[in-house]
Amino acid sequence: MKEMEFTALELAKKIHKREISVREAVEAAFKRIEEKEAVLHGYITLDREGALKRAELVQKQIDSGEQTGILAGVPVAVKDNICTKGIRTTCASKILENFVPTYSAEAVFNLEKAGTIVIGKTNMDEFAMGSTTETSYYGVTRNPWKIGHVPGGSSGGSCAAVAAGECSFALGSDTGGSIRQPSSFCGVTGLKPTYGTVSRYGLIAYGSSLDQIGPIARDVSDCAAVLEVIASYDPKDSTSVKRKQGEYRFMQALVEDVAGLRIGIPRDYFGEGLDPEVKAAILQAVRVLEERGALVEEFDLSFVEYAIPAYYVIASAEASSNLARFDGVKYGYRTEEYKGLHQMYKKTRSEGFGTEVKRRIMLGSFVLSSGYYEAYYQKALKTKALIKQAFDRAFAQFDLIVAPAAPTTAPKLGESLADPLKMYLGDIYTISANLAGLPGISVPCGRDAEGLPIGMQLIGNCFEEDKIIRAAYTWEKSREKIDLAAAE
């Protein structure tokens, strides 16, 4: 269906010009889903009926001139840890199997206000803990480029759905790389905004001080457009930041120009452990930006080796506290047979959570317990502050930093689960941005010998999405020109 070959902005334009109706756009997405889902499994829940009903309403609003949003009428998929009023939201966990939220997350509310149509909820690692979408209670998602490989995680369902044209764009969440890493594995573009830019209201919390919702889309322009729609100051989220008016106009950064932009290449990110093909593809893209006038220089970021231990202590600590609410009383699953309240809690949580989630809860409870709090949790917080300072020093010298999104391309299904420590190490290039609250974008920059996509990550200083969007956009346009030249 050609509708699903358009970017979200292109599709919205055609809807606006009445070349395609909203209903046709939504039906085209479901047609793709019918063709692809049996193999891919990007979704946990689909809402065909609700989407078609909304399509009718939005069409009327467009026809009457009441709805003029830049993405009006476009079908969107939402990661299943983001609450959608009336649509089941499971966090890919058994414990929330029957949870239907009574309200929508602020980001979803903003999307709907702009006239987009939520068509379903995407698969993910259980409670967003993982890097492969294999810890989902509802089964794995496959990489659309090579179905024997993982799509990455935890927003693997969202990225696979975008890559396969099962939606025009999707929302993901990123606590330690869960938007950027699967985007790179699936050959799509994903942006994690500065902490506090998109409201966390209605995002089921994993590591609250690190979590951010962000767009996953077919190109940089769509990412900027979606971010412009979902970003807002929200008093319902105590960590929401009121940015300056002009700072919400992310599309203004879609400028093909990097002349004079100072790009830093951290030597610590391009050494041992990085796949040579991934390294070569990224450095090639950097050379293109340099040819377009960017000033590129290597430097030492430092503290890189402490990021993973600090992240896993902080994220697990926050998770252990956040997940205490799932006790069989307030939400979702409750064990069938029990004697007394304590046994009910114990059995509910033992049966309701998967292995990885339990591992994090235990780790988190341990590092927060008296006697270990100072040794682990407090030390991790101090390390986080040092990492932030290292980035502050880097951004005094550079406008943005280039990094891989992951050390390798997508691994094969089943390879990562056996060794969780190895899986944690794969987060090395993404977690620091979360610890320091920085924005980061992953853009496709080539393929490996097997044909699997490679992503380049651009990290910006806090509140400077404009710079990473501009550089990513310039790279994307240059790449299109290179592709065209090669085709001729």
Ligand code: GLN
């Ligand atoms: N892989 C990391 C983790 O398991 C990051 C996940 C995320 O960003 N949600 O914690």
